[in-house]
Structures are given as structure tokens and as C-alpha cells.
Amino acid sequence: MKTLAIYNVKGGVGKTAASVNLAYFAAASGLKTLVWDLDSQGASSWYLHGQPGEEKTKKVLAGETPVGRLVKPTPFENLSLIPADFSYRYLDVMLKKVEPPREALRRLLKPFSETYSLAVLDCPPSLSHLADNVFTAADLILVPVVPTWLSLRAYEQLRDHFKAEGFPVKKLRPFYSMADRRRGLHRELLEAPPEIMSARMQAVVPYSSSVERMGERRAPVAAFAPSDDAAALAYAELWLETAKALGV
Numbered sequence: 732m733k734t735l736a737i738y739n740v741k742g743g744v745g746k747t748a749a750s751v752n753l754a755y756f757a758a759a760s761g762l763k764t765l766v767w768d769l770d771s772q773g774a775s776s777w778y779l780h781g782q783p784g785e786e787k788t789k790k791v792l793a794g795e796t797p798v799g800r801l802v803k804p805t806p807f808e809n810l811s812l813i814p815a816d817f818s819y820r821y822l823d824v825m826l827k828k829v830e831p832p833r834e835a836l837r838r839l840l841k842p843f844s845e846t847y848s849l850a851v852l853d854c855p856p857s858l859s860h861l862a863d864n865v866f867t868a869a870d871l872i873l874v875p876v877v878p879t880w881l882s883l884r885a886y887e888q889l890r891d892h893f894k895a896e897g898f899p900v901k902k903l904r905p906f907y908s909m910a911d912r913r914r915g916l917h918r919e920l921l922e923a924p925p926e927i928m929s930a931r932m933q934a935v936v937p938y939s940s941s942v943e944r945m946g947e948r949r950a951p952v953a954a955f956a957p958s959d960d961a962a963a964l965a966y967a968e969l970w971l972e973t974a975k976a977l978g979v
Contacts, residue, residue: 732844733977734837735851736869740892741885742856744875745908747774748942748952749966750853753873755951756970758809762848762979765802765811767840769822769865770855773815778945779805781814791839798839807954811847823860836864849979858892866898871977873969875908875936876928878920887927904976906932906969934969937961 737750750766758764768775776782781803791798801813818825829835840850854865866872874889876882886905893900905928911917921935936942939962941952948955953963 732840732847733849733871733979734840734869735849735973735977736854736865736872737852737875738854738862738865738872738889739874739876739882739885740856740858740862740889741882744856744877744882744885745936745942746856746875747778747853748945749873749875749906749908749936749969750851751775751778751945752951752953752963752966753970753973754810754849754851755807755953756967757849757851757974757979758807759953760970760974761809763809763811763846764849764851765813765843765847766805766851766853767813768815768853769819769861770853771815771817771819771822772855773817775853776812776814778949778951779807779810779812780949781805781812798842807951819855826860826864832860833863833867836861837868840868849977858889863896863898866893866896866902869902871904871973872902873932873973874903874905876905876931877909878907878914878917880916883920883925883927890927901930904930904932907935909938910935911938932969932972934965934972936965936969 737746739746754764754766766775803812803814805812826835852865874886876886941956941960941962956963
């Protein structure tokens with residue numbers, strides 16, 4: 732099983748939309764796919780109609796409950812979900828009690844390799860102990876970057892953290908997200924990307940009303956938008972690049 736994380740230290744850059752749409756295309760391609768919503772706000776869970784059950788994450792981390800009991804079905808073929816639990820706001824504290832501390836998430840994911848080909852981690856926007864667990868567990872980390880200098884700076888901070896903590900920088904693959912070519916700065920950074928974006932994915936996800944409607948439809952864009960929808964096409968292209976990078 733391969734593990735894909737969608738992460739950025741900055742919020743509001745399209746992480747959850749990318750997580751849900753990439754997982755949807757992965758599942759549609761025939762891969763048994765699991766989305767783990769690690770953000771206590773639960774946006775991925777909302778999109779995929781997931782509600783946490785009675786099983787408590789704390790008991791899973793303590794080894795008292797099998798992690799598989801957290802998995803819930805979604806309305807989409809080949810796509811399952813571990814919904815967010817409001818207790819995830821304490822997940823940093825809970826993970827620190829597991830030894831070795833940076834390996835906890837990878838160990839929790841390991842049993843799923845018998846059932847799933849791909850795990851997609853939708854991550855909260857913070858540099859934290861949970862984030863370090865994600866960086867250890869993921870085979871590839873996609874970083875959505877809005878074409879603005881503040882968003883680029885956040886990506887640079889993430890790269891600096893990887894170097895300082897000894898994580899492989901090659902795991903990081905940025906891509907432009909929420910791009911609006913009507914804006915001069917967006918056009919400038921799309922047409923002449925800075926050196927820090929040299930390892931970027933070529934797909935560019937546009938700013939789109941279709942993405943905003945995901946909350947209303949509670950579905951990935953491709954599940955309700957026309958086949959020529961710009962955002963759906965961009966996510967499809969991004970998935971093809973991602974699948975190649977993951978080797979799936």
C-alpha cells in the first residue's frame with residue numbers, strides 16, 4: 732500500500748478538496764482507497780458522508796481497539812473513510828505516548844495494506860508532532876500552493892523544517908492550487924514559477940465555483956460537475972501525475 736499525504740502548514744489552500752478529489756480518481760481507477768481525515772474540523776468526512784462511530788481513537792492508540800473498526804464506507808465505489816473525531820484536537824498528545832513517537836501513524840496504517848492499495852491523509856495545517864508522523868508515514872506529500880508570495884513562503888518554511896529534522900525533501904511535491912488567472916500576481920507566478928517550485932506537479936487546480944459546491948453536494952467535483960469542468964480536469968491530471976510518482 733502506498734501512502735499519500737496532502738499537507739501545507741498554511742490553511743485555506745485547498746488541501747481537503749485535493750484529498751477528496753484525488754482519492755475519488757484513485758478509486759475510480761480501480762485502486763482500493765482509504766481516506767484518513769486527520770483534521771478535527773472534519774471537512775473530508777463531511778464531503779464523503781462520514782460520521783465517526785463509537786470507537787475511540789484513544790483506545791486504538793492504546794492498542795485496546797483494532798484500527799480497522801474506525802473505517803466507514805462512502806457512497807463511492809472502492810473508497811473508504813476514517814472520519815475525523817473531535818478528539819483529534821488532542822492527537823498530538825496521544826501520539827507522543829506511542830513509542831517510537833514518529834512511527835505511530837505508520838504502524839497504525841500498516842494493517843490496511845492487506846485491503847487497500849492507497850491511503851490518502853488529509854492533514855491539518857500545523858507543524859506538529861502529528862505532522863512529523865505524517866512526514867514519516869507518507870511515500871509522497873503533495874503541497875497545494877496558492878500563487879501568492881505568502882503561500883510560497885509557507886512552502887519554503889516546510890522545506891526548511893524537512894531539512895532541519897532530517898526528512899527527505901524529495902517526498903515533497905508542490906502544485907499550484909486555487910489559481911486565478913484573472914489576477915496579475917497569479918499569472919506572473921504561473922508563467923514564471925520561482926526556483927522553489929521546480930519540483931512542482933504540472934497540473935494547476937483553478938479557483939472554481941465547482942470546488943466551492945463540494946460542500947453543498949457532499950461529493951468530489953467529478954461526481955456532479957460536467958465532464959469538461961476545469962477543476963475536475965485539473966484534479967484528473969493531478970491524479971495521473973501522482974499515480975506515476977507513487978508507482979501505482
